[in-house]
Amino acid sequence: xxxxxxxxxxxxxxxxxxxxxxxxxxxxxxxxxxxxxxxxxxxxxxxxxxxxxxxxxxxxxxxxxxxxxxxxxxxxxxxxxxxxxxxxxxxxxxxxxxxxxxxxxxxxxxxxxxxxxxxxxxxxxxxxxxxxxxxxxxxxxxxxxxxxxxxxxxxxxxxxxxxxxxxxxxxxxxxxxxxxxxxxxxxxxxxxxxxxxxxxxxxxxxxxxxxxxxxxxxxxxxxxxxxxxxxxxxxxxxxxxxxxxxxxxxxxxxxxxxxxxxxxxxxxxxxxxxxxxxxxxxxxxxxxxxxxxxxxxxxxxxxxxxxxxxxxxxxxxxxxxxxxxxxxxxxxxxxxxxxxxxxxxxxxxxxxxxxxxxxxxxxxxxxxxxxxxxxxxxxxxxxxxxxxxxxxxxxxxxxxxxxxx
Amino acid sequence: xxxxxxxxxxxxxxxxxxxxxxxxxxxxxxxxxxxxxxxxxxxxxxxxxxxxxxxxxxxxxxxxxxxxxxxxxxxxxxxxxxxxxxxxxxxxxxxxxxxxxxxxxxxxxxxxxxxxxxxxxxxxxxxxxxxxxxxxxxxxxxxxxxxxxxxxxxxxxxxxxxxxxxxxxxxxxxxxxxxxxxxxxxxxxxxxxxxxxxxxxxxxxxxxxxxxxxxxxxxxxxxxxxxxxxxxxxxxxxxxxxxxxxxxxxxxxxxxxxxxxx
Amino acid sequence: xxxxxxxxxxxxxxxxxxxxxxxxxxxxxxxxxxxxxxxxxxxxxxxxxxxxxxxxxxxxxxxxxxxxxxxxxxxxxxxxxxxxxxxxxxxxxxxxxxxxxxxxxxxxxxxxxxxxxxxxxxxxxxxxxxxxxxxxxxxxxxxxxxxxxxxxxxxxxxxxxxxxxxxxxxxxxxxxxxxxxxxxxxxxxxxxxxxxxxxxxxxxxxxxxxxxxxxxxxxxxxxxxxxxxxxxxxxxxxxxxxxxxxxxxxxxxxxxxxxxxxxxxxxxxxxxxxxxxxxxxxxxxxxxxxxxxxxxx
Numbered sequence: 001x002x003x004x005x006x007x008x009x010x011x012x013x014x015x016x017x018x019x020x021x022x023x024x025x026x027x028x029x030x031x032x033x034x035x036x037x038x039x040x041x042x043x044x045x046x047x048x049x050x051x052x053x054x055x056x057x058x059x060x061x062x063x064x065x066x067x068x069x070x071x072x073x074x075x076x077x078x079x080x081x082x083x084x085x086x087x088x089x090x091x092x093x094x095x096x097x098x099x100x101x102x103x104x105x106x107x108x109x110x111x112x113x114x115x116x117x118x119x120x121x122x123x124x125x126x127x128x129x130x131x132x133x134x135x136x137x138x139x140x141x142x143x144x145x146x147x148x149x150x151x152x153x154x155x156x157x158x159x160x161x162x163x164x165x166x167x168x169x170x171x172x173x174x175x176x177x178x179x180x181x182x183x184x185x186x187x188x189x190x191x192x193x194x195x196x197x198x199x200x201x202x203x204x205x206x207x208x209x210x211x212x213x214x215x216x217x218x219x220x221x222x223x224x225x226x227x228x229x230x231x232x233x234x235x236x237x238x239x240x241x242x243x244x245x246x247x248x249x250x251x252x253x254x255x256x257x258x259x260x261x262x263x264x265x266x267x268x269x270x271x272x273x274x275x276x277x278x279x280x281x282x283x284x285x286x287x288x289x290x291x292x293x294x295x296x297x298x299x300x301x302x303x304x305x306x307x308x309x310x311x312x313x314x315x316x317x318x319x320x321x322x323x324x325x326x327x328x329x330x331x332x333x334x335x336x337x338x339x340x341x342x343x344x345x346x347x348x349x350x351x352x353x354x355x356x357x358x359x360x361x362x363x364x365x366x367x368x369x370x371x372x373x374x375x376x377x378x379x380x381x382x383x384x385x386x387x388x389x390x391x392x393x394x395x396x397x398x399x400x401x402x403x404x405x
Numbered sequence: 406x407x408x409x410x411x412x413x414x415x416x417x418x419x420x421x422x423x424x425x426x427x428x429x430x431x432x433x434x435x436x437x438x439x440x441x442x443x444x445x446x447x448x449x450x451x452x453x454x455x456x457x458x459x460x461x462x463x464x465x466x467x468x469x470x471x472x473x474x475x476x477x478x479x480x481x482x483x484x485x486x487x488x489x490x491x492x493x494x495x496x497x498x499x500x501x502x503x504x505x506x507x508x509x510x511x512x513x514x515x516x517x518x519x520x521x522x523x524x525x526x527x528x529x530x531x532x533x534x535x536x537x538x539x540x541x542x543x544x545x546x547x548x549x550x551x552x553x554x555x556x557x558x559x560x561x562x563x564x565x566x567x568x569x570x571x572x573x574x575x576x577x578x579x580x581x582x583x584x585x586x587x588x589x590x591x592x593x594x595x596x597x598x599x600x601x602x603x604x605x606x607x608x609x610x611x612x613x614x615x616x617x618x619x620x621x622x623x624x625x626x627x628x629x630x631x632x633x634x635x636x637x638x639x640x641x642x643x644x645x646x647x648x649x650x651x652x653x654x655x656x657x658x659x660x661x662x663x664x665x666x667x
Numbered sequence: 668x669x670x671x672x673x674x675x676x677x678x679x680x681x682x683x684x685x686x687x688x689x690x691x692x693x694x695x696x697x698x699x700x701x702x703x704x705x706x707x708x709x710x711x712x713x714x715x716x717x718x719x720x721x722x723x724x725x726x727x728x729x730x731x732x733x734x735x736x737x738x739x740x741x742x743x744x745x746x747x748x749x750x751x752x753x754x755x756x757x758x759x760x761x762x763x764x765x766x767x768x769x770x771x772x773x774x775x776x777x778x779x780x781x782x783x784x785x786x787x788x789x790x791x792x793x794x795x796x797x798x799x800x801x802x803x804x805x806x807x808x809x810x811x812x813x814x815x816x817x818x819x820x821x822x823x824x825x826x827x828x829x830x831x832x833x834x835x836x837x838x839x840x841x842x843x844x845x846x847x848x849x850x851x852x853x854x855x856x857x858x859x860x861x862x863x864x865x866x867x868x869x870x871x872x873x874x875x876x877x878x879x880x881x882x883x884x885x886x887x888x889x890x891x892x893x894x895x896x897x898x899x900x901x902x903x904x905x906x907x908x909x910x911x912x913x914x915x916x917x918x919x920x921x922x923x924x925x926x927x928x929x930x931x932x933x934x935x936x937x938x939x940x941x942x943x944x945x946x947x948x949x950x951x952x953x954x955x956x957x958x959x960x961x962x963x964x
Contacts, residue, residue, distance in 0.1 A: 199935075
């Protein structure tokens with residue numbers, strides 16, 4: 001795998017950089033979807049739903065909810081307890097891995113573990129309060145009492161957790177299904193989320209018009225003065241995360257877990273017979289792709305700083321699947337390529353917005369009929385076949401001359 | 406040598422069709438046992454139940470004394486029963502080596518985090534897995550084809566890949582579903598030698614087959630099924646002469662004639 | 668709630684449920700013959716309505732009706748020949764994507780031709796609402812129920828008594844064997860698309876006087892029609908009708924539930940039903956699990 005380092009674009013207008021930001025956000029979703037659809041061989045027509053959950057949760061938690069500092073402290077305490085117990089258990093595993101130590105060492109070890117645990121817990125609590133919450137104005141009584149709301153990062157994390165729970169609830173029964181049934185189940189799931197969000201439960205989602213005022217995700221930074229505007233900041237941010245995730249996912253694909261996923265695609269019955277717990281891995285792939293979609297949704301919310309239901313319709317889910325398919329399903333690079341190409345096309349052909357839908361449909365049909373493996377994989381293969389035949393023809397022309405000599 | 410696999414009163418219905426009808430038999434440790442019978446006798450259904458693909462309608466399958474009849478296939482594999490498939494179910498989207506490495510899945514531990522982060526422990530395990538898989542390919546004589554896409558191999562070699570893959574799970578009992586189907590005489594002989602080699606390493610092999618030369622040549626015991634019922638069981642010589650077996654395979658008249666002769 | 672309100676809801680439910688039932692019937696025909704779920708089915712409904720609106724400006728309703736239906740049938744057949752037939756042996760995902768692409772294509776074309784506005788149609792028979800036991804029932808509902816009944820009867824006759832109908836059933840049951848008997852599978856597939864197109868168009872035409880038609884109205888009909896089909900058992904015609912009416916009724920009664928904002932969740936009801944059935948009993952009310960496992964997927 002060649003290291004395709006993305007050269008930072010010194011593009012003329014921020015608009016173009018903005019388009020690239022969108023490419024990045026879409027690529028994030030598509031990489032996850034590619035893992036689930038391409039490598040694991042399933043299908044999901046509802047990923048826009050996960051994006052919506054991510055975006056709306058991020059929005060709601062940072063703007064629509066606020067609570068008193070004591071509540072925030074309680075919250076921080078709970079989080080820190082969780083982190084502390086996790087740290088304690090890890091410490092315990094580390095110490096016992098080298099066999100049962102003598103009693104004095106055990107006592108000493110336990111004391112150390114507890115101290116470490118408490119220390120980490122306190123630190124986590126302080127950090128959570130400091131970084132996890134932000135002041136959001138006074139409450140109705142008019143007294144200058146501080147009220148806190150989630151900070152964007154904490155909200156992102158919370159959104160992720162909610163998405164994973166939803167994905168688990170929907171995924172566990174759904175992944176017994178296959179083919180058309182799975183497609184419709186995921187489709188239904190995605191549309192249900194759209195309908196629910198639009199219906200504005202508990203006055204949280206703002207109904208069909210949505211709501212705005214979502215805070216920034218990161219402060220206005222600048223690397224050595226090279227970053228000129230917000231679009232570029234977002235560009236580096238999104239693509240940076242994308243590259244990191246790409247590396248991680250590439251590692252995953254070539255590992256035991258990746259092979260397990262691919263074996264499910266290759267033949268679920270055989271995979272099961274060879275010891276692969278297909279249910280577990282299908283859920284893992286599904287949740288991973290849902291998580292990536294959720295994070296992408298959260299990024300969207302903080303980039304546009306406004307959410308409403310319209311972008312998260314069925315059309316978006318289909319567009320994601322189109323991007324993955326066009327780029328080549330069984331290929332992470334292909335997912336990025338597909339997302340980038342299609343996003344660029346749709347953004348620049350906004351002028352021809354009229355033809356948009358028709359164009360989408362046409363592309364879908366044509367690609368599926370001709371390049372069922374996706375342009376990136378299938379096209380590359382055809383291209384290399386063409387090149388090879390061209391080369392052999394040249395070699396024949398010249399080789400004939402040298403051989404006879 | 407004890408019975409390592411016991412099928413007890415196994416019954417399986419599909420809607421109105423009775424595929425297995427009160428079937429009971431045993432397989433002893435380190436034995437090569439063949440199961441034969443006309444098409445539709447329930448042989449593949451039997452394998453599917455033993456390997457956990459679907460549960461029986463009633464009855465038990467005891468493996469090392471414990472009932473495995475309703476366990477999920479991957480649990481059965483982990484316990485030590487592995488199999489090949491009659492109609493070849495290789496992973497066409499992977500190379501030969503990767504196919505065999507999937508077989509190693511249940512004997513490995515690498516998880517999501519370790520794999521994504523390429524932790525040293527994971528990398529070491531991966532290397533060991535590659536080595537183990539290559540060794541298995543060497544065992545079946547396919548080391549040179551390791552990196553070819555599995556679907557590009559000739560049919561007979563694909564069968565060997567499936568065997569290597571099944572062996573990768575370190576099974577105690579190996580179920581082979583028509584391993585010689587589609588092979589010529591020479592290839593069938595090689596399969597026979599391979600089966601014996603496998604048995605000699607301490608494994609138990611149960612073979613469903615139609616090829617009589619293979620069955621009679623390598624089996625210690627033969628079980629004959631018809632319409633889901635056992636109609637004969639014993640050493641190959643005896644089964645060959647059993648009148649019921651003859652009737653089922655050859656038809657009434659010829660069986661009568663044979664019976665009259667012997 | 669008093670009787671007249673309940674009756675009101677019942678009629679509303681039957682009104683929209685009949686459309687879902689017809690969409691479900693369309694799904695079933697194509698599914699039975701090919702094993703594919705045609706995601707573009709909703710567009711057939713939409714196109715039926717659109718053509719009818721356009722044609723009724725030029726000719727009387729009685730003439731416009733069949734012409735509109737024929738127009739949609741032609742489009743459905745072209746779709747089959749251009750997009751489905753070439754993809755004969757493709758994988759499930761490919762086929763799904765192709766029908767989805769078709770849905771986009773038809774929707775996009777509709778937007779180009781007719782624009783984004785919604786259109787209305789005059790009811791087939793003029794006049795005020797009829798009063799049935801205190802419920803005010805639009806006469807169009809009678810037309811809808813009548814059309815549904817006619818469609819169901821005609822389909823039953825077609826499949827049971829005509830040679831072509833039996834040929835299609837043979838093709839659905841066992842394509843190879845049917846081929847050996849001289850049934851051309853390709854022609855049957857084309858016919859199934861044409862038939863589904865016709866039924867969809869009829870549904871679209873008959874509902875437009877009651878709800879407006881608009882280039883985006885296809886997918887919701889498709890989704891809910893599919894929910895109806897799954898509810899009743901994919902491929903089973905009694906199931907389609909029962910499923911459609913059930914979902915229609917559930918939607919209307921669900922919107923009347925006492926909690927605030929219930930009506931906005933109306934659209935989600937059908938989908939919830941779909942999910943529940945897919946998760947719990949994919950073979951539907953009338954289907955048997957063993958049979959549905961044997962189907963293409």
